Amino acid sequence: MEDFLAISECSTDELTGLLEESRSLKALYKAGQRDLCLAGKTLAMLFEKPSLRTRISFQVAMTDLGGSPIYVKPEDIGGIGKREPVKDIARVLSRYVHGIMARTFEHRTVIDLAKYADVPVINALTDWSHPCQAMADVLTIVEHFDRIEGITIAYIGDGNNVARSLAFAAGKLGMKLVVASPPGYELDSASMETANHFAPGCVTQLDDPRAAVADADVIYTDTWVSMGQEDEKEKRRKEFAGFEVNADLVAAAPKHVKIMHCLPAYRGFEISDEVTESPNSIVFDQAENRLHFQRALLRKLMS
Incomplete structure (x- = not known):
């Protein structure tokens, strides 16, 4: 390397x-x-x-x-x-x-x-x-689950650079990634194809957050408004309605589910304060790693 x-x-x-x-x-x-x-x-x-x-x-x-x-x-x-x-x-x-x-x-x-x-x-x-963020995330998952292979991550939100890197990590390391995004914000097909070339079926795309978290070990989200997209804030808030990682969504996942966010988090947008501060949250372990x-x-x- x-x-x-x-x-x-x-x-x-x-x-x-x-x-x-x-x-x-x-x-x-x-x-x-x-x-x-x-x-x-x-x-x-x-x-x-x-x-x-x-x-x-x-x-x-x-x-x-x-x-x-x-x-x-x-x-x-x-x-x-x-x-x-x-x-x-x-x-x-x-x-x-x-x-x-x-x-x-x-x-x-x-x-x-x-x-x-x-x-x-x-x-x-x-x-x-x-890639550095995604690998720190995998390190955090290993620490909490003592394994990588077979872990299912539900990524809720914008199919951005973090989602793409997690998809490649899933393909290389034996995990599954389920991406749930509103129309127009899905992970691009080329990245999906690349990840699934490494491990067929490791990455799937849905438009229903609750379906995505049903079997998840980890629920992951990121900002809906990345740096340079600030003028789209209100537009994105409307289009991402229903995709906030909140207590209701977490309740639809297995009880052992862990919550991840690469930070900075806009609490009340993509993730609620309650979930960020919950016992399921390993957000700051990610940051340390x-x-x-x-x-x-x-x-x-x-x-």
Whole structure:
């Protein structure tokens, strides 16, 4: 593995290896010990989109491994690919740092960074894919269920980058994903076909949230209004009516069901405050596991 751009590009062995390494490094971290395998190495963190979890988790992970993270704000580079071509940014940074993490709008940006960089490139989010989040989610599921294979996730809401990455994870790791979306917001057919190519029948699409959660081990949701879509807020609120993860929907699922959300959560929109704060919620375990998965990923790619 040279880069980490999308789960669909990774083998099952690579993904399971990263999960095992995540659990090992998390145990080390909880014991107050550190693995300084990246001492003397530097990670450039490029941001087109701001983020609390992405920035802090990568920065802490890199520091905990003995390395040095450098936060690069959008204004520092005038927009990736705007003031200067992505291929030039990639080649210049390759002369300065040992790895590049990018949180961008277009997925093409991270593809081009990886193509022209001589150092590992990590996709920390694009509009098409959010692989670090999905793998932190799988790590969280393993911790709560002690298994991956056979787990059923009901994803309720917009068929976005998170849903797509979870679909690829399901196909690679033996899970099932049921996506329930209102018309026009379904997971795209190409991504469904890719996931089901890995494991036939692992991903299905419905328009009924209650049917989707009937056999779920996990109910997962994400914002209905992603960054850059703020002008669609009221339109989406109307079109997603009936898709809020609330107490009534959770009651239609098995009692053992866990609730997941990648945050930030807009309580009262896609998820209720009651459900977020319920004993079934493992939302903040997910948030923590961004740190532990990314530590393992940095170690794998940069040590």
